[in-house]
Amino acid sequence: MLEVSILRSPSKAADQRGFDVGLFPTSGGGGDCDDFMGVDDNLNLLESYIDFSCCDVPFFDADGDILPDLEVDPTDELLAEFSSSPETTSPAAEHDDALKQQLQGQHQVVIGEEDEKAADERGVLTLEKDDKKAADERGVLEKDDKKAAAAAGPVVGVTTEEDYSTGGAAGSSDDTKSSSSAKKKASKDSNGKRKVKVDWTPELHRKFVQAVEQLGIDKAVPSRILEIMGIECLTRHNIASHLQKYRSHRKHLMAREAEAASWAQKRHSMYAAAASGAPARKAAAAAAGPTIGFPPPFCRPLHVWGHPPIAAAEAPPPVWPRHLRPWAPTMDDPAAAAAAAAAYWNQQYNAASIRKWGPHHQAAVPCPMPPPAMVQLPTRFPVPPHPTMVVVPPPAAMTTTTSKQLAELQLQLDAHPSKESIDAAIGDVLVKPWLPLPLGLKPPSLHSVMSELHKQGIPKVPPAAASSDPPPS
């Protein structure tokens, strides 16, 4: 917490440490912090534990509001306490930092050469799991105490890194696992670097997606992505982790689309059969109606990247005519589809972050972005470099009325295939109703959609009538 406050509060700890506190540009999507790429050398102090080497001003927006904090675990908080406790905020800070590193180093050494369990048996470890928190809260030992602790041995009430990062295992009479993991941790952090949870803000994610797109989903490997993103404070592991999630979601999404497409295909065939088949068969097909053997009129996307549940009342229309969606790509155009997918991800991310952080989220970037020039947009990328998308999700739940209306609309579409192919209509209008809308394009209300359809000569057909009246061929 305090760690965050250091970085968050320009007037307090950060200032005291001589941080060059800057503000985030307000420019919505474009917040590609070229204007604060400069990294204050003073940050090196902090870098000792927290690799914020390129995160000079990550936590403020232009209003000086506190921006979403990085989710830090208690480990981080402790170190924050180290960094921000009064005695570390002045000239002494540097020494403290150094001391802390030193302390950690010593601790590591001992952990490495002494079995934790043995230490425990010796009674050297004084903190039980439950006490750790209290230790956290009461803060860190005074400088002198730290020195003393370091001198006396590594484990006397000094809760160092591995204590926290292993969930307090060091203090418990826990077993080999904890000690070995502590060892690992210790060796890993021997350089004093501390891993902070990366906050994948929309901006960051956008960069990520752009990099992935640029490389191609197949060739997109963490190291390359990182290279293209050019964000120093990210590690290959951060990228890998995010990439894993990205791929996973993407996979689900594609599976979903494939499924929908296959349904569309079936539907197409069925129409063809019904239109050209014998009367009996035709009647059967008509009687079966559009809902039997077909997927629901709209396909809700999988819970992708924190898709918000939307109340039925405020749910946007799940479908709208193709002509009202000029941006809609077709599955025939892979590039457009890919771009749409990318836009979709961006939109998902924006939506998620709005929910998470509120409407000002766009200014929040945990790491400064590279200058835009560093990122080449795919030539065919049809969306703006920094698209701000409007969320157009399908409804989480439908009221009866909405459901009826939808069924009706569906039937209208069924009964009056547009000049475009049924396939396209299904693929675009029904299969992917959740595609993002570019900013400025508000999703049409169901009402407007329907009246538009009506204007286009598509009458409102009562479901009963529609189902007994198969579409003309």
Place this chain on the structure above:
DNA sequence: GACCGAATAT
């Protein structure tokens, strides 16, 4: 040994 991706942990 570095990297990757999936699995698992936090």
Place this chain on the structure above:
DNA sequence: CATATTCGGT
């Protein structure tokens, strides 16, 4: 749930 870490394979 999001992210980090681990682990097995290349």
